[in-house]
Structures are given as structure tokens and as C-alpha cells.
Amino acid sequence: MVVKDSVRCQIVDAAKKRFSHFGYSKTTMAEVATDCSMSPGNLYRFFPGKLDIAEAIATEDYSKHLDHLRKLAAAPGKPARARMHDLLFEELRRTYHKLEKDPRAFEMARVISTERPEFANWMLANEREILVSLLKDAIALGEFNVEDVDLTAEMIQSATMKFRYPQLWSKLSLPKLERELEGVMKLVIDGLSPRKPCPPAP
Amino acid sequence: MVVKDSVRCQIVDAAKKRFSHFGYSKTTMAEVATDCSMSPGNLYRFFPGKLDIAEAIATEDYSKHLDHLRKLAAAPGKPARARMHDLLFEELRRTYHKLEKDPRAFEMARVISTERPEFANWMLANEREILVSLLKDAIALGEFNVEDVDLTAEMIQSATMKFRYPQLWSKLSLPKLERELEGVMKLVIDGLSPRKPCPPAP
């Protein structure tokens, strides 16, 4: 089992190099196999198919990111508002940089999300979980006032959808996207309704 | 000039029929010309190209929709909240139905928005204008409390982006999309911050 795992790792590593050098579609299973000094057929004892290798790479990479997000969301001593800011901005920046500068990463993201739509859902669910615990925490601290935490987390994700796949929507630059996300966050946190009885002092 | 206009209309009408029957890509300029009893070359005295005919059709159609939206946004006697609801829901439903059931309309929308991205921006700007006047009205009535009206309108559009191209994002059904839009609207209007000093009565 430990042996099997190390072979899996070897395969993933070889594929990682190939994919990031030449792209997903331009690397063949035969090449990956050769890099691992094995026959192409043998790869299939470790992975059901090529896409699954890509998914393994993506999962590994994404898990690190998730850990980071969890830390941001739980940062002690920070107001919930600031933590939510950090959380959403980190996501925007990560995907932006990842997809903007690296066409290979972009290709992989595209392939995985079209061939394996559940993967994108899984990511969303993970992030929603983080959001939920952040909200609960904020409620306990009296910073937010939310009835249905799960629903609210879902709605926050809805409202920030544009920033999750930045280059799909608009060719906006990162600074512009950041300014917009800032605005949406403010809107979501403060809302449109008047806080106090309202009319401004004369 | 009045003659030129009537020829333009004739061309647009012929193209409208062809496009909606056979689709944009399957109708040829020669066919449209024949329908108008003219030579293909002559079409170019009235439109710079095929895409511009499609754009003219889309503009005409969209203008009617805009009028409707303006009416909804200005409906007398309704609270701003309800008018905003009507506005955003009408947009969701329109695009959903238009694109869901009619593959020809979908093709045209796709072609125009990829070849003429400024068209989509123009639509957004139009709707933002409506949103701005709705917001101003709501502020005057004391229903909303907003500092920067233009910025806020932009942010509302950002937050509801997902519902503007429903089928691009998710394969969600209309009822699910409606429930989500409902939630996002509530979030945007009420916000997360506590309205009153907050803690619930015992």
C-alpha cells in the first residue's frame, strides 16, 4: 500500500511536470509512463484515466489553498468583517493569478470543470463550509445578524460568483476586480436599508 | 432618407424571419437579399455586414424590453424594494426563457456577445441607469440609505451577475434561480450587520 502510494506520487509528479510544461492535451499517457519507467498500460492500475491524474493534481494543489483559507477565516483577534474580506480577496487573487499568467493552468481548469463539473461543486461546498463557520463566529461575537447561516453563505457565494471565475466574465484587470469586490462586500455587509431611523442630520 | 429607412426595415424583417427559422449561421446574405428582391451586394449599402443586421434586430427587440423595465422600476405606489424585485426578476425570466427554449435566439445572443462585447456593456449600462433612478427615488422616500448611487448600482449588477446569463453558469432550473435571486436580493437590501443594537429578546 505504501508502495502503491509512492508509485501514485511518482505518476502525479511526472504528470505535473509534463502538464505544466506542455499542457494537458499535449502530453500523452505514453510520455508520462516513460517518465516513470513503466508501460502506458500500467498507469491504469493507479488511475482510471488521464483526467483522474489531472484531478489528483488539482486536488492536491487546492487542498493547500483550502488550508490557507481556513487560517484566514479563523485568524484570531480580527473582526469578522476583515476576515471575510481576506477570505474573498484571497480567492479572487489566487484564481486570477493562476489563470491569468499560466495558460497551462487555465487549460487544466477548463478541462476539469467541463469534464468533471462535480469538482467545481466540491470546491464551492468546501468554501461554503468555511464561510459558514465564519458567519457563526461573527454571530456569536455580535458582529453579524443572520437568520439562516447556510442559506446566507450560499447567497454570499452567489453574489460573489463574478469574482470566482474572473476571466470568464470580463476582461477586467485585477485592481478593477478588487475594487468591485470591495464594493459588493460592503453592500452585502451593510445592505441598502437604513441602519438607524435614517434621515441625515441637518 | 425615409426610403432608405424603409429598405433597412425590409432587410431587417427578412433577416428576422430567416434567423428565427434557420438560425444565424444557416442563413446567407444571398438569401436575405433574394427575399428583399435585391442583390447581395446591395445589402452592404444599408448595413456594414451580416452581424450588424443581427445587432439591429437585437437592438430593436431589446429596446422594447427596456421600456418594460423602465415601467416596472417606476411603478407608482409600490415600495422601492418591490420594484427592484420586479426589475431583477423580469430580467432573469426574460433571458432564461429566451435562451432556454429557443436555440436560434441562443445562437444569436452568443454570436453578438462574442463578436460585439460592447453590446453587452451597452445593455448593462442601460439597466444600470434604470437602477440608479430607482435608487434615487428610494432614497428620497427614505426606503434605502445609499451614499454613492452610481457605485451602488454597479455593485448590485455585480452581485446579480449570475442571474444575467443563467445558462452560462449553472444548469439550475428557473425556480432554483429565482429562489437564489430572492436570497441575494434580501442580502443586498438588508445586509449582514445588525439593524438594531441586536441581541434577540429572551
Next chain:
DNA sequence: AGATTGAATGATTTATTGATTATTCAGTGA
């Protein structure tokens, strides 16, 4: 027996070719 190979298979991609079609413009007729 279990692990591994690598040739065979069929699906997918790429290259090539031959239409089709948007667009232009020299020419025609009023």
C-alpha cells in the same frame, strides 16, 4: 498469483481538400 508489458482497438484530433459564403468593386443602367 500478482504485477507488468506492449501490441491491438477504437475514439479523437489534426491535416487536407473542396465547397460555401461574406464581402468587394468594376461595371451597367437610369
Next chain:
DNA sequence: TCACTGAATAATCAATAAATCATTCAATCT
């Protein structure tokens, strides 16, 4: 001179052939 035509052009698309590649599996090795 002006409105228009329709053949010429160039770009795009469809069809097909050729090659590549993911995947399978009978045979081989350890």
C-alpha cells in the same frame, strides 16, 4: 451622377482522410 448588380475574391466552413493517442487485455515475467 446615383442606385444597383453580380461576378470575383478571400475568408470560413464541412467533409474526409490520415495520424495520434487513451484505453484495453492477452501474454509475459517475477
